[in-house]
Amino acid sequence: MTDNETIQPTGTIDPDWFRKVLGQYPTGVCAVTSASPEHGLVGMTVGSFTSVSLDPPLVAFFPDKGSTSWPKIQASGRFCVNILAEEQEWVCRQIASKHPRKMDPVGHRLSPGGTPVIDSVVAWIDCEIASVGEAGDHFVVLGRVLSLQIENPSLPLLFFRGGYGRFQPLSLASPDPTGELAEQLRRVDLIRPLMESLATRLACTCIATARARDEVVITARAGTGASGRQDTSLVGTRLPLVLPAAAVLTAWDPGDQLDAWLRGTAQQQEHERIRRLLDTVRRRGYSVAMKSPAQHAFAQAIAELANTAHVSDEKVTTLAQDLVFDPPDLADVDAAGIGQISVPVFDGDGTVALALTFYGFSGGSPNVEHFAPQLVAAGGEASRLVCSRPRPVL
DSSP, X not given: OOTTOOOOOOSOSOHHHHHHHHTXXXXXXXXXXXXXXXXXXXXXXXXXXXXXXXXXXXXXXXXBTTOSSHHHHHHHXXXXXXXXXXXXXXXXXXXXXXXXXXXXXXXXXXOTTSOEEXXXXXXXXXEEEEEEEEETTEEEEEEEEEEEEEOOXXXXXXXXXXXXXXXXXXXXXXXXXXXXXXXXXHHHHHHHHHHHHHHHHTTSEEEEEEEETTEEEEEEEEOOXXXXXXXXXXXXXXXXXXXXXXXXXXXXXXXXXXXXXXHHHSOGGGHHHHHHHHHHHHHHTSEEEEOOHHHHHHHHHHHHHHHXXXXXXXHHHHHHTTOOBOOSOGGGSOGGGEEEEEEEEEOTTSSEEEEEEEEOOTTSSOOHHHHHHHHHHHHHHHHHHHHSOOOOOO
């Protein structure tokens, strides 16, 4: 087909059958909003939103030519795409209505660009209209992204087979656009059913982390733990390769590799203390981190990093220095003070391929003597799945 040709209707596809077949493909549900002095607040729901380009950042959606809301949005020159959360079906139905003041009951604030950001949406993308084209009975609206934010790390509302629903993942795995995590994600795929089973049986959250050069990457997550919800934004988050996140990932490193990491991470006077700490991790076969105000601040920084990307590695590293983890003697540690337990997953050559970290136990802080042997055994089972080789004996 040449550039000058247009797509002609075939006249052979039944519209109802077209909708039914295409309805087998689930789509996200978004509310596109705008505001102007002439029209006030305007909104419409769409299931056709998509990303288009990273450089420059472009997105698109496809409003029906019969829409009465779209001309008002177009006249403003700007729009905000609000990705609705699973509990916001009522917002979707409200904004899809024909009521002249349908936006009135919907809580919102204005974005930096002056468009409405609906309260409690999963995320929002603020845009200016870059171009408008035609595609049959719809328009193709291309938006240039001005700002965007994760607002609520919840699960999105979906449209499927003519009705609204929700995504219920047993686990989530990280994307890998550059291909640098291909091998780690292959291993994660092998152990995801085990992660899901453990998270359910132990009533906790389980995450898998991997090393990518000088970073720790959260490659997968299973379970909801005490919160009862999955914070989907954590998957794919990258942290600096510092303790305690790096304890299990580095404890079994060969001497020269460990020396190189220490030189790049800690002051010379700290090297011996860190070596003793890693010796403790190897001896036990797991790492523990304690609950504390510092641990709470560190967790908040990670959540902020996942949701905004505005937290620097320096801040994460600084906060990590105040954490309490892997004391020499656990006998004197109050069980209520245990925040998380991490175990290694070994590859075929005996190196640590992944770390599994368990936290958010719904029954409160775990009893180390009760849980640690189970989790070490789980790490051994994960190692077997990854490479059919048990955890090396020290």
